[in-house]
Amino acid sequence: MLADLKELVLCEAFSADHAAVARSAEVVGALGARLLGAVPETxxxxxxxxxxxxxxxxxxxxxxHHDTVWPMGSLKTHPWSVVDGIARGPGVLDMKAGLVQMFHALASLPSPDGVCVLINGDEEVGSPTSRELIEESARGCAAAFVLEASANAEGALKTARKGTSRYEVVVHGKAAHAGLEPERGVNAAVEAAHQVLAIAGLGASMRTRMGTNGTTRSALGAPTITPTLLSAGSTLNTVPALAKISVDVRVPTLAAQDLTDQLMRKLTARTHGARLEVLGGRRRPPLEPESSAELFTLASAIASELGQEPLRGLAVGGASDGNYTAGVGCPTLDGLGAVGSGAHADTEHVRVTQIVPRTRLLAQLITRTRQ
Known part of the structure; x- marks a missing residue:
């Protein structure tokens, strides 16, 4: 398994480099074909x-997924290594070790019948080209097991995830000479400042509104609405005619996602003559605890039978493709991949001693849910 993991890590697969992702798909496909006895659909x-x-x-x-957040050339600064039971390298935790565990778990069974394996190449950027494929594959299945890394260094599973929405608020103003006649302009930057404060205040407003009917109670905690990227203007001596605000939204429930969308669409301009345009919207639906509850109970029982440490389930703020499978009604359990920590960071690593136990856990989960 370590040899297979090394092969995957040494093939860099930065999401933005489609040629690199294609090369990675060849390596992953060949590994799957060798272990499963069948070539994949591409x-x-x-x-x-x-x-x-x-x-x-x-x-x-x-x-x-086989894409990673690591830019091409990262192997030079983060080389593959296994030292003192710790494997390192770009993407080793997120989520190449999970792919190795997935293939070996399925290969360990007498037959792969009743199983679909889907490995996409754009998860790290939100799965824009693979969402339909994911949802199509999940519909009608009794379970979806997501091989993302564990929720913490102790191996907790991910039993809930916040949903995500992304918006861009475009502020339309009017250009004018900043020195000669600024009064003839409509300053989009000033209006953007008003909107940043308004958007930042939406989270508190939303918690108040939803708290009234009790729908915010969730293991995932409160929704977050965060202005992130901000740009305005064209030259130093021109009243800005255009400004843009990017907004990151994380929500615990579908109700919260719907309310967020309503509040974002109701934003109004504060500056006379300015006009707002709200683009974007819902992306990944939340993976709510109910979607994973029965599968987590089963996983806990299997872990006990295998003599493994008791499993813990955690709700996390980050999203994955498990949000999509849960969104189409497929029971979903996430975080079944490698145990380690430091995803997307210089400290990314996998605990080698946990690779085989997690593989055995997955093999039993497959066996008991595909019947």
Whole structure:
């Protein structure tokens, strides 16, 4: 398994480099073909390469991704290594070790029948080209197991995830000479300042509104609405005619996602003559605790039977493709991949001693849910 992991880590797959993702798909596809005895279907959608294996009539979906956040050349500064039971390298935790565990778990069974394996190439950027493929693969399945890394260094599973929405608020003003006749302009930057404060205050407003009917109570905590990127203007001596504000939204429930959208659409300009345009909207739906509850109970029982440490489930703020599978009604358990920490950071690593136990846990989950 370590040899297979090394092979995947040494093939860099930065999400933004579609040629690199295509090369990675070849390596991942070859590994899967060797272990599963079948070549995958290959989907290239808008230049991004995804892989899928389907055996019989799928009842279980195994879901992963082979792209990473690490720019090309990261192996020079973060080389592959295994020292003192710790494996390192770009993408080793998120989520190449999870792919190795996925393949070996399925290969360890007498037959892969009843299982669909889907590995996409754009998860790290929100799965824009693979969302339909993910949802199509999940519909009708009894379970989706997501091979993202564990929720913490102790191996907790991810039993809930916040949903995500992304917006861009475009402020339209009117240009004028900043020195000669600024009064003839409509300053989009000033209006953007008003909107940043208004957007930042939406989170508190939303918690108040939803708290009235009790719908904010969630293991995921409160929703967050955060202005992030901000730009305005064209030259130093011109009243800005245009400004843009990017907004990141994380919500615990579908109700919260709907209310957020309503509040964002109701933003109004404060500066006379300015006009707002709100673009974007819902992206990943939340993976609510109810979606994972029965599968987590089963996983806990299996871990006990295997003599493993008791499992813990955690709700996390980050989203994954498990949000999409849960969104179409497929029971979903996330965080079944590698145990380690430091995803997306210089400290990214995997605990080698946990690779085989997690693989055995997944193999038993597949066996008991595909029947």
């Amino acid at each position: 989907y290239v959608i808008e230049g991004v390469t995804h892989l899928r294996w389907a055996f019989g009539t799928p009842r279980v979906l195994l879901l992963g």
